[in-house]
Amino acid sequence: MTAHEGAIDVLVLGGAGVDTIVYVPELPLPYADSYMIDSGIRTRAGQTGDFVALSLTSLGLRTHHLDLLGDDPEGDLVRALHRKRGIGFTALPQPAGTKRAVNLVGPDGRRLSLYDTSRAHPDDRFPEETLNTLATASRHVHVTLTQPCSHALPALIETGVPLSTDLHDWDGENPYHEPFALAADVVFLSAAALTDPERTIRRIAGRGRAEVVVATAGADGAYLLADGELNRVPAADPPAPVVDSNGAGDAFAAAFLYGRLMGEPPQRCALYGAVAGAYACTVPATRAEAIGRDELLARADRTRP
Structure with a gap:
C-alpha cells in the first residue's frame, strides 16, 4: 500500500506487530507448573508504532505508518487494524515474519x-526511495527503536524534517539507543530505569539535537526539559479505574506531538500527553483504543496547568 496523496502530518517509522496479552495474578509471577487464565489469552495487533499511529489518527492528524511486515496471520492482523482505523x-515484505511479543499484565x-527478537535482522533496511518520498511529504517523523529504523536516521536527518523518538525504558547507557537519542528533535523516554533522570535528560539535550526531552514517570508525572529549563509535569487523573499501562507512553508521545504540531508551548503539549497517557491506562490491553481530540482538549482544559 502506498502513501495517501497530499501532505502527511506524521510519518511513524517502525514498531508494527502483534502482542499476546496474558493477565496474571501477580508480577513477578512465582514459578508454578501451570496457571489457569480465566480472563483468556488474546492476541491482537498493536505494538509501539501501531499505537502511536492509532493515537495520532484518533487526534485528527493525517498519519502514515511505514514498516516491514510478514506474510503471515500476524501481519494480516496488523493490516486489518490499519484498514479499520483509516x-x-x-x-x-519481512521474510522473518511479523514482530510479536507476549505481555504479562498484573x-x-x-x-x-517478552519480545521475539527473531522477527528482525540487523541488516534490515527501508528502501531509500520509499523512505525519502514519505519523509519529505511529512511535517514530522516519529521513529521507533525497532529495526530497521536505526539505519534510517542519517537519511532522515538529511531531509530536514523534524524527528521524534521514544527510548522507552532506556537506562541511559545502552549504546543501541544513543543514535536515536542524539538524532531526534523531541525525545521521549521512561524514567523507570534512570537513577538520575535530570542528568540523563540534560545529557541527551547537551549532546544531541533535542529541543525538548520528556521523561515520563507514571503516577509521578513527567520531567520536561524545554528551552534549557527542567520542569515537573503532574500526572493527570485517569477518567476510570487503571487496568493496564500498555500503550500509555505511546499515547503520551502522540498527544504531545499533536500539541506541538498545533503550535502549543511545551508545557501545554506535556499536559496533553499526561491526559492521553492517563486515559490509556484505563483501556485493557486487549483493545486498541485511543483518546479522541475533543475529549483530550476538554480534559486538558479541566486539568490544572
Whole structure:
C-alpha cells in the first residue's frame, strides 16, 4: 500500500506487530507448573508504532505508518487494524515474519513484555526511495527503536524534517539507543530505569539535537526539559479505574506531538500527553483504543496547568 496523496502530518517509522496479552495474578509471577487464565489469552495487533499511529489518527492528524511486515496471520492482523482505523500504511515484505511479543499484565496494570527478537535482522533496511518520498511529504517523523529504523536516521536527518523518538525504558547507557537519542528533535523516554533522570535528560539535550526531552514517570508525572529549563509535569487523573499501562507512553508521545504540531508551548503539549497517557491506562490491553481530540482538549482544559 502506498502513501495517501497530499501532505502527511506524521510519518511513524517502525514498531508494527502483534502482542499476546496474558493477565496474571501477580508480577513477578512465582514459578508454578501451570496457571489457569480465566480472563483468556488474546492476541491482537498493536505494538509501539501501531499505537502511536492509532493515537495520532484518533487526534485528527493525517498519519502514515511505514514498516516491514510478514506474510503471515500476524501481519494480516496488523493490516486489518490499519484498514479499520483509516491509517495509511506502507507494509514492506519481512521474510522473518511479523514482530510479536507476549505481555504479562498484573492486577495493578503493570506489565512484563517478552519480545521475539527473531522477527528482525540487523541488516534490515527501508528502501531509500520509499523512505525519502514519505519523509519529505511529512511535517514530522516519529521513529521507533525497532529495526530497521536505526539505519534510517542519517537519511532522515538529511531531509530536514523534524524527528521524534521514544527510548522507552532506556537506562541511559545502552549504546543501541544513543543514535536515536542524539538524532531526534523531541525525545521521549521512561524514567523507570534512570537513577538520575535530570542528568540523563540534560545529557541527551547537551549532546544531541533535542529541543525538548520528556521523561515520563507514571503516577509521578513527567520531567520536561524545554528551552534549557527542567520542569515537573503532574500526572493527570485517569477518567476510570487503571487496568493496564500498555500503550500509555505511546499515547503520551502522540498527544504531545499533536500539541506541538498545533503550535502549543511545551508545557501545554506535556499536559496533553499526561491526559492521553492517563486515559490509556484505563483501556485493557486487549483493545486498541485511543483518546479522541475533543475529549483530550476538554480534559486538558479541566486539568490544572
